[in-house]
Structure formats: structure tokens, C-alpha cells
Amino acid sequence: MLAKIISRSVTGLFTLLMVSLVIFVSTQFLPGDAAVTLLGDNATEEALSHLREELGLNEPAVTQYLRWVGGIVQGDFGVSQTLGLPIGTILGDRFIASLQLTILTILVAAIVAIPLGVLSAIGQGSTIDRTVLSISYLGISIPDFVFGPLLIVAFALPPLALLPSSGYVPLSDDPLAWLRHMILPVTALTAVLTAHLVRQTRSGMLEVLKSDYVRTARLKGLPERQVLWRHCLRNGLATTLTVLALDLGFVMGSIVVIEEVFAYPGIGRLTVFAIGDRDIPLIQATTLVIAATFVVANILADIAHSMLNPKLE
Amino acid sequence: MADTVLSVRDLSIEFDVGGIARPAVRDLSFDLSAGEVLGIVGESGSGKSTILFAIMRYLADNARVPNGSIRVGTQELLTLSRRELDHFRGNRIAMIFQDPTGALNPSMRVGDQIAEGILRHQTLTVAEARAKTMSWMARVQLETPKLTYAKFPHELSGGQRQRVMIALALAMEPDVLLMDEPTTALDAVVQAHILELVRTLAVEENLALVFVTHDLAAIAKVADRILVLYAGELMENGPANLVLNNPSHPYTQALLKAMPKLDWSEPALAIPGMISEAVDRFSACVFVDRCAQVKEKCRTTRPKLEPRRNGVVSRCHFQPFKPKLSARPPRVEISIPVKDSSSILQLNNVTLEYPLKGVGLSGFLPWEAKQFQAVRDVSFNVPANGALAIVGESGSGKSTIARAILGLMPVARGTLIFGGEDIAQFSRTRLREFRQMVQIAFQHPTSSLNPRKRILHQVARPVLLAGQTRDAGLQAAEEMLSAVGLNASFHDRMPASLSGGQLQRVAIARAFVSCPKLLILDEPTTALDVSVQAGILELLVELKLNTGCTFLLISHDLAVVRQIAQDILVLKGGVVCETGDIDQVFSNPQHEYTKTLLNAALQV
Numbered sequence: 001m002l003a004k005i006i007s008r009s010v011t012g013l014f015t016l017l018m019v020s021l022v023i024f025v026s027t028q029f030l031p032g033d034a035a036v037t038l039l040g041d042n043a044t045e046e047a048l049s050h051l052r053e054e055l056g057l058n059e060p061a062v063t064q065y066l067r068w069v070g071g072i073v074q075g076d077f078g079v080s081q082t083l084g085l086p087i088g089t090i091l092g093d094r095f096i097a098s099l100q101l102t103i104l105t106i107l108v109a110a111i112v113a114i115p116l117g118v119l120s121a122i123g124q125g126s127t128i129d130r131t132v133l134s135i136s137y138l139g140i141s142i143p144d145f146v147f148g149p150l151l152i153v154a155f156a157l158p159p160l161a162l163l164p165s166s167g168y169v170p171l172s173d174d175p176l177a178w179l180r181h182m183i184l185p186v187t188a189l190t191a192v193l194t195a196h197l198v199r200q201t202r203s204g205m206l207e208v209l210k211s212d213y214v215r216t217a218r219l220k221g222l223p224e225r226q227v228l229w230r231h232c233l234r235n236g237l238a239t240t241l242t243v244l245a246l247d248l249g250f251v252m253g254s255i256v257v258i259e260e261v262f263a264y265p266g267i268g269r270l271t272v273f274a275i276g277d278r279d280i281p282l283i284q285a286t287t288l289v290i291a292a293t294f295v296v297a298n299i300l301a302d303i304a305h306s307m308l309n310p311k312l313e
Numbered sequence: 314m315a316d317t318v319l320s321v322r323d324l325s326i327e328f329d330v331g332g333i334a335r336p337a338v339r340d341l342s343f344d345l346s347a348g349e350v351l352g353i354v355g356e357s358g359s360g361k362s363t364i365l366f367a368i369m370r371y372l373a374d375n376a377r378v379p380n381g382s383i384r385v386g387t388q389e390l391l392t393l394s395r396r397e398l399d400h401f402r403g404n405r406i407a408m409i410f411q412d413p414t415g416a417l418n419p420s421m422r423v424g425d426q427i428a429e430g431i432l433r434h435q436t437l438t439v440a441e442a443r444a445k446t447m448s449w450m451a452r453v454q455l456e457t458p459k460l461t462y463a464k465f466p467h468e469l470s471g472g473q474r475q476r477v478m479i480a481l482a483l484a485m486e487p488d489v490l491l492m493d494e495p496t497t498a499l500d501a502v503v504q505a506h507i508l509e510l511v512r513t514l515a516v517e518e519n520l521a522l523v524f525v526t527h528d529l530a531a532i533a534k535v536a537d538r539i540l541v542l543y544a545g546e547l548m549e550n551g552p553a554n555l556v557l558n559n560p561s562h563p564y565t566q567a568l569l570k571a572m573p574k575l576d577w578s579e580p581a582l583a584i585p586g587m588i589s590e591a592v593d594r595f596s597a598c599v600f601v602d603r604c605a606q607v608k609e610k611c612r613t614t615r616p617k618l619e620p621r622r623n624g625v626v627s628r629c630h631f632q633p634f635k636p637k638l639s640a641r642p643p644r645v646e647i648s649i650p651v652k653d654s655s656s657i658l659q660l661n662n663v664t665l666e667y668p669l670k671g672v673g674l675s676g677f678l679p680w681e682a683k684q685f686q687a688v689r690d691v692s693f694n695v696p697a698n699g700a701l702a703i704v705g706e707s708g709s710g711k712s713t714i715a716r717a718i719l720g721l722m723p724v725a726r727g728t729l730i731f732g733g734e735d736i737a738q739f740s741r742t743r744l745r746e747f748r749q750m751v752q753i754a755f756q757h758p759t760s761s762l763n764p765r766k767r768i769l770h771q772v773a774r775p776v777l778l779a780g781q782t783r784d785a786g787l788q789a790a791e792e793m794l795s796a797v798g799l800n801a802s803f804h805d806r807m808p809a810s811l812s813g814g815q816l817q818r819v820a821i822a823r824a825f826v827s828c829p830k831l832l833i834l835d836e837p838t839t840a841l842d843v844s845v846q847a848g849i850l851e852l853l854v855e856l857k858l859n860t861g862c863t864f865l866l867i868s869h870d871l872a873v874v875r876q877i878a879q880d881i882l883v884l885k886g887g888v889v890c891e892t893g894d895i896d897q898v899f900s901n902p903q904h905e906y907t908k909t910l911l912n913a914a915l916q917v
Contacts, residue, residue, distance in 0.1 A: 212415035216478075219369055220430040220485070221403035230429070234420050310420055310465040 001306070008302050012295045019291045020072075024065045027280050037278050038081050068284065078281040080274075087285045090270070095289060097168055098259070098266030102251045102293075104186050109193040110244055114237065117201025121209060121236070122228070132198060139195025144254055148188040148261040155184060166263035185262045189254055193247055200243050205236035238308040245301035249294035256290075318521035319345040319368070319406075319489050324381030326360070326367055326545075334377065337363045338545040339595050341381070345521045347488070350512070352536030352553065353525045354568070356842040357813075358588040360545040361525045365491045368523075369408055370398055385489055404434040407482035411494035413474035417466040423477045424450070424462030430485045449480040453510060471707075472503035476510070483514060489521045496531055500706035501869060505913040508534045527842060529572060530915035533557055541565050544589050544599040547618065551625030557917050561627040563606045571847040573872040575899070575916050581876060583848030587812055598630070606633055656694035657831055657863050658718065663691045663727035665713050665887075684725070687713040688887040692727075695831070695880075700857065700864040702878035702895065704871060704910065710887035711867045715833050718865070719753060720744070732830070749779050752824035756836035758816035762808045768819055769794065769804035775827040793822040796859075797852055814845035818852065825856060833865045838873055850876045871914040875899065883907045 035051045077087035120132040156165030169177040256268035274282035306312040326338040338360040355361040383390040428442040450458035453476040496504040539556040541549040549562040573581040586603040598611040666684040688710040729736040755761040773790035797818040838846040883890040891904040
């Protein structure tokens with residue numbers, strides 16, 4: 001298992017290196033000149049070339065890339081061109097804020113979806129099953145950028161005005177306020193995920209319930225409850241848990257939209273801001289961090305999968 | 314009988330399919346005493362597994378039991394509540410299945426799966442259950458029970474898994490054990506060992522054992538009594554030696570004659586026609602359409618079970634003819650007597666390897682890439698117009714060789730010569746021609762035919778690929794289909810509406826339509842019923858005679874091989890054990906492994 005984790009991590013680092021290359025090359029093709037962006041259209045040619053020299057923009061692309069990657073390895077993401085601050089400090093808080101959103105979303109989705117999916121599979125064709133299926137259809141078909149504003153209209157605006165429509169309060173400052181700020185964005189993010197996960201759980205469980213080894217267990221004379229807990233859940237949920245780990249990356253991608261809708265100060269919103277202002281070092285840093293989350297999610301998924309499936313160990 | 318343990322009376326089972334009651338079993342009765350082994354033999358569609366699941370009370374939701382009774386001891390099973398059933402299953406009756414791989418939970422240690430059943434039905438501590446599990450593992454001849462206890466199913470071989478299943482069932486100490494094709498998925502040698510084990514344990518444990526199979530030869534090894542089932546109807550029931558040696562029902566006779574004989578004494582004779590699934594089939598004799606001895610009465614009246622000599626009962630209006638011993642036609646008639654001296658295909662010191670999949674990056678690193686040698690240093694000739702059989706157990710590398718010949722995998726070392734030329738040196742055009750000249754028919758026609766294409770077009774396809782016109786292709790396909798015994802009514806049908814035997818005929822027609830020089834047959838009859846298998850074997854022999862095509866037959870079944878092949882190559886673990894003329898190898902095997910295979914080959 002340890003060998004597997006190490007090997008997966010090495011592959012992950014390799015993937016990240018490739019990703020960094022792609023990010024670097026594609027940002028090279030972005031229109032606009034960083035120096036012009038910084039100094040404005042009225043800057044003198046002399047000032048511009050001075051700044052380019054200072055930022056290293058005249059050096060060959062290879063050197064620039066190596067310096068960028070080298071910096072990241074040492075924890076230095078460079079300096080934001082528009083904010084004039086070291087990116088590391090900006091990124092840290094935003095990333096933690098986004099991570100809270102993501103993990104909470106995953107937890108809520110799992111807690112809601114797994115029991116529903118299991119119940120739905122056990123009572124295949126029953127009223128519960130049909131209700132769960134129809135609602136999950138609805139969940140899959142409404143995009144989060146529609147659902148988010150709908151939630152705001154319903155719960156954050158008068159007449160109800162139950163919850164704040166935007167912003168973030170750190171957990172350590174005021175746990176209750178933190179929670180109140182989390183509810184709406186988490187709900188918006190969870191909707192699609194839960195729907196997807198319910199269906200995944202249901203089909204995974206159905207397959208196991210029809211399997212020959214469940215038949216063996218029943219014909220041993222085990223009571224149905226024992227068949228379910230000992231023989232079905234572990235095998236039936238193996239895929240669900242793998243998908244869940246992968247979804248960590250998926251949610252990290254969705255937050256770009258949702259954070260914008262709820263004005264939530266996370267890494268997604270930071271990315272939108274960086275792209276809007278052509279802040280190339282910041283774009284590079286935020287995309288790389290989101291990509292890194294994807295990679296970590298994949299590694300977690302792999303590990304979860306092989307822990308639940310002895311065949312792969 | 315005083316010590317009757319399992320008693321089935323007038324059992325009928327039907328399935329509700331779209332509002333219509335489709336009968337599966339009708340008025341079945343039999344008794345079984347402790348220490349007795351009942352073999353139920355039947356082809357697919359006979360209802361043999363349905364009976365076992367009815368006894369376990371595990372029929373599908375759409376099944377009905379309109380009449381009948383199933384008793385274990387004095388307890389009627391059909392009226393048991395769900396709760397009572399849970400104490401009955403495992404405890405009084407246990408069941409073993411065909412596929413031990415699917416039947417074991419893949420994420421649970423095998424020992425725990427056995428102990429779980431013990432703990433459910435016996436008041437033992439966990440430690441005692443573990444000890445008992447290990448002693449049962451030893452009794453089913455699993456080596457090192459302590460180590461095996463902690464293994465997962467995928468770490469065991471197929472034979473070991475079936476031993477685990479047997480231990481799992483018997484450790485619960487049932488009175489009745491039901492076995493559903495328990496050895497069908499296993500290699501011949503393993504099968505022979507398991508059958509012996511079953512026989513021994515049945516006696517030692519004084520079990521009432523029901524052994525269900527389509528394989529008369531396997532049943533001959535274990536059964537005291539044999540019950541012959543056809544289309545849901547009991548045809549014959551009696552002591553094993555009488556049923557096998559002196560069958561009193563025309564179906565039993567036909568079934569025995571359909572079995573290929575290892576000693577080549579009689580030809581395997583197909584039973585023409587198909588099993589009846591008609592809802593009203595029980596108003597006459599169910600075998601009426603296929604019976605060679607049919608009379609008018611058979612078409613109008615359902616036969617009663619008539620007692621015959623020595624405790625045999627038979628569901629036939631008539632005393633059947635004494636089965637005629639038809640002499641085997643001399644071998645020269647069915648195969649090309651003089652082998653062409655030139656060889657069409659030649660393998661010289663061929664080694665074939667599969668890459669072992671590494672973890673993570675290691676797959677990319679050349680120094681970490683590992684190879685598994687599936688076939689090592691194999692050399693043989695396939696004489697033109699000849700028929701060579703490659704035999705061996707699963708994992709012996711026989712299918713890998715076929716893949717290499719077809720160019721589906723690279724040759725690691727050695728050369729493959731086809732018609733005097735090295736296959737590896739073929740140009741693109743030559744390779745195209747080569748692919749026309751070498752064809753294959755697979756074990757499972759269901760998955761090797763396109764499910765969404767009409768039969769005629771499917772068979773015409775290779776001709777069209779060869780660049781001929783559509784009309785020429787369709788005409789060739791029509792001729793080929795009629796040559797394999799499928800008339801015009803099949804042309805526009807889809808594969809799903811055909812039986813297994815008919816599909817295999819289509820697959821053979823498809824392989825033959827481009828007039829190949831070499832036909833590779835990969836276990837062509839393994840998935841088929843005995844009565845259908847004989848028909849396919851006849852067809853292959855006939856086509857060989859008419860076309861002069863060379864055959865390369867891959868099989869694990871020595872009796873089947875004997876029907877078609879002239880030469881044989883015995884393969885074990887990717888290495889050639891023995892090769893030579895099939896008569897000589899069968900009558901005087903030189904290699905130990907060949908002897909083992911021949912000894913394990915079951916015959917009635």
C-alpha cells in the first residue's frame with residue numbers, strides 16, 4: 001500500500017509538472033503585455049523596457065519557465081502584478097476558504113446521497129425509489145449557476161431574508177456566522193453532486209444486490225440485514241467512494257462560478273479576478289493550485305479504490 | 314423409503330412473462346435418501362437449475378409454484394416463512410454453484426466467508442468457528458488452511474475456489490447438498506479431482522446430494538441414480554448404471570449417442586431440432602419433434618411415467634428400440650487420408666509475451682517493464698489440408714498462439730511462416746490477403762457476432778471486405794448459410810433470435826465464406842449443449858471434406874478433438890509436452906501430462 005501511495009504521488013508530481021508547462025505556454029499566448037498592463041497605456045517606452053527588464057520578460061521563455069517552477073518549489077509564487085503583493089500570501093487564505101466550501105459540499109453530498117441511494121436500490125421500483133430518482137433527475141438538469149441565484153432570491157432576499165447572500169466569515173471569528181454564510185453556496189454546489197452521487201450509489205448497490213455472492217450469502221441463511229451490511233455495502237459503495245474522491249476536483253472547478261455568484265472570497269473568485277485584469281502570474285498560480293487539487297483528488301480516489309478492493313492491492 | 318431426506322412431489326414451476334404463464338417444470342417427483350447421490354442431467358432449457366432454486370426457495374419474483382410439495386425430513390419447504398427459511402437455508406440444505414468466482418465475496422477473506430455460515434447456524438465461539446473452518450479447509454484438500462483462511466478469492470485458483478465453496482456449504486452441516494454444474498467451469502484434471510472429492514465427502518457425511526449437470530460423463534462419476542430432464546419434464550429416472558448402459562427413453566439414448574467418444578468407437582450423433590418452449594408442450598410428449606422413434610400417439614397424448622425393470626421409470630408410451638450400435642464409418646471417409654507434405658503454417662521456436670502492467674510510472678520506464686512468457690519456444694507444423702488440435706488447460710497458452718497467428722499480438726522471438734513466407738515480413742497488401750486466408754470461429758458466437766446486423770449481411774461482410782460486389786457477397790453468403798444448414802428464413806433475422814447452436818453455425822459460415830486456407834477454431838463447441846455440439850462437429854467434418862481447408866482446433870476437450878483432428882499438440886504452461894498423430898498419442902501417450910489429461914477425460 002505504501003509503495004502504491006509513493007508511486008501514485010510520483011506520478012502526480014509528474015502530471016503537475018506537465019500541467020505547469022501547459023499553463024505557462026498558454027499564458028504566453030494571452031493577448032496584452034504585462035508591462036503595459038502594469039504601467040497603463042500612457043507609459044513611456046523607456047519605462048516599459050525598464051520594467052520588462054525588471055520582470056525578466058525579455059529573457060527566453062525557457063528561462064522564465066524554469067524560474068517560475070523553481071520559485072514554486074521554494075514556495076514563491078511570484079508577485080501579483082495588479083495587487084503588488086506576493087501571491088503566496090493572497091493565495092493561502094483564499095485557498096483555505098475554498099477548501100472549506102469544497103469539503104463541506106462533499107460531506108453534505110455524501111451524507112445525503114449514500115443513504116438515499118442505498119434505500120433506493122433496496123426498494124427498487126418502490127415509491128421511495130421513484131421519488132429519489134425523479135428528484136435526482138431534477139438536480140442533474142439544473143445548472144449550479146441557475147440554482148445559486150434562485151437560492152439567493154428565495155432565502156437571502158426579502159420577504160424571507162433568512163441568510164446572507166454573500167461574503168465569508170472565518171470559522172475562528174464566529175462559528176455561527178461562518179455557518180450562515182456557508183449554507184447557500186454549499187447547497188448550490190451540493191445539488192448537482194448529490195443527484196449524481198445518488199444515482200451512482202443506486203446503480204452500484206443494484207449491481208451488487210444481483211451478484212452471485214449476495215445469492216451465496218442469502219442461501220447461507222444469513223438474515224437480509226446481515227447480507228446488506230457485511231456483503232453489499234463495502235462492494236456496492238466502492239465505486240461511490242472513488243467517485244466522491246474524484247468529485248473533490250470537480251467541485252474545485254465548479255466553485256469558480258459559485259464563488260462569483262455568492263461573492264465568496266475563494267480561489268475561484270480570485271481566478272476570475274486575475275483573468276479579468278490579465279494578471280498573468282496570478283492566473284498561473286491559481287490555475288496551478290486548482291489543477292493540484294484535481295491531482296490530489298485523483299490520488300485519493302486511487303487509494304480509496306484500492307483499499308476497498310483487495311484485488312488491486 | 315424410510316430414510317428419505319428430500320422428497321419432491323408433483324412439483325410444477327412456471328414463470329409469468331408478460332402476463333403469460335410459461336411453464337418451466339411440470340409434475341416432477343423424486344425422493345432422495347441420506348448417503349445417496351442423485352444426478353439430474355439436462356440440457357439448457359430443461360429446467361434443471363430452476364428445480365434447485367425452487368428447493369432453496371430462491372426463484373425469481375415472477376415464478377409461481379401452482380402445485381407440488383418439497384419436503385426435507387417432515388418439513389414442507391413451500392410454506393416456510395421468510396424467518397423460518399433463514400434458519401433452514403445453509404443449516405438443512407446448502408447449495409454450490411457453477412461459477413465459484415462469482416459466488417464468493419471478492420472483498421472478504423475466504424475463511425471468514427466459511428466461518429460466517431458456521432456462526433450463523435451453530436452455537437460456537439468465533440475461535441471455535443475459525444478452528445472448524447480450518448479443519449474443513451483441510452478436508453476439502455486446501456493446502457495450508459491457516460494461510461488460505463486469510464486469502465481473498467482472487468488469490469486462489471478456480472479449483473481452490475470451488476473447494477472453498479464446498480467447505481462453506483458442508484461446514485454448516487446440511488442434510489441436503491445441491492450442486493449446480495459445480496465442475497463445468499473447471500479444467501478437466503481439476504474437474505476429475507473435485508468429482509472424486511464430492512463423491513468421498515457425500516459418503517463420509519451421509520449427505521443427500523443432488524448433482525445437476527449437462528455432462529453425462531461427469532454424472533457417471535458421482536451419481537447413484539440419474540434423473541433425465543427435458544423441457545421441464547422428467548423423462549427417465551433410475552439407477553445410474555442402468556440409465557447409462559441401457560437407457561429406456563429415446564431421449565436418453567439420443568443424448569448418449571450425441572456424446573463424442575474418446576475412443577472414436579461411434580460417431581457423435583446430433584439430435585435434430587430444438588428444445589420446445591411452447592406453453593402447451595405438456596399436452597403431448599415434449600420430445601415429440603426430435604424423437605427418432607415417434608409414433609402417432611406421442612403427438613396427441615402426454616405419456617405417463619411407466620415403471621420399467623429394476624426400479625427405472627420412463628416417460629414414454631413405448632418400450633424403445635434397443636439402441637442400434639452404429640459402427641463408426643472408417644476414418645478415411647471423413648478426413649483427407651494422405652496428408653499433404655507441405656505445411657501451410659509453421660511455428661519456429663516461437664515465444665510470446667504479455668507485458669505485466671506496472672504501477673504508476675514504472676509502466677513507462679523500460680528497465681521496469683516486465684514480461685510474462687505465455688508461450689515459450691514452441692515449434693510445430695500445420696500440414697496443408699490437415700487438422701491440428703492444440704490441447705491444454707486454461708493458462709496453457711493455446712489461445713495466445715491463435716492470437717499470434719492472427720497477428721493480434723507480436724511475436725517476441727521466433728518466426729511464424731505462412732505458406733513459405735514470414736508473417737512478420739508481410740507487406741500491407743500481403744497482410745490483407747493473409748487476413749482473408751486465415752479465419753477464426755470463437756467459443757462464444759453471441760459476443761463475436763454483431764447484435765444489430767442481419768444474419769445474411771453479417772456473413773456477406775468478409776466477401777465485401779475482399780472487394781467483391783454486393784450481389785456477389787450476398788450470393789456467397791446465401792450459399793454458405795444453406796451449407797451450414799440455415800435456410801432462407803434465417804437471412805433477415807437478428808442474432809438475438811437464434812439459439813446458441815444456430816449462432817455457432819452463422820459464425821462458421823462467416824469464417825468459411827471467404828474460402829480460407831486456414832481456419833482457427835477456438836473451443837467451437839464448449840458453450841453448446843451436447844446434442845447441438847454433435848451437429849456442429851458433423852458440420853465441421855463435412856465442410857473440411859468439401860473445402861479442403863486446414864483446421865487448427867483449440868480445445869480442452871479430448872473427445873471433441875478426437876472427432877476432427879489428425880494431429881495433436883499438448884501444451885502445458887506455454888511449453889509443448891507432446892506432439893504427433895492423434896491415434897498414436899491417444900493410444901500410447903509418452904508424456905506424463907498427456908497421460909494425466911487422458912485419465913482425467915471423463916467418459917460414460
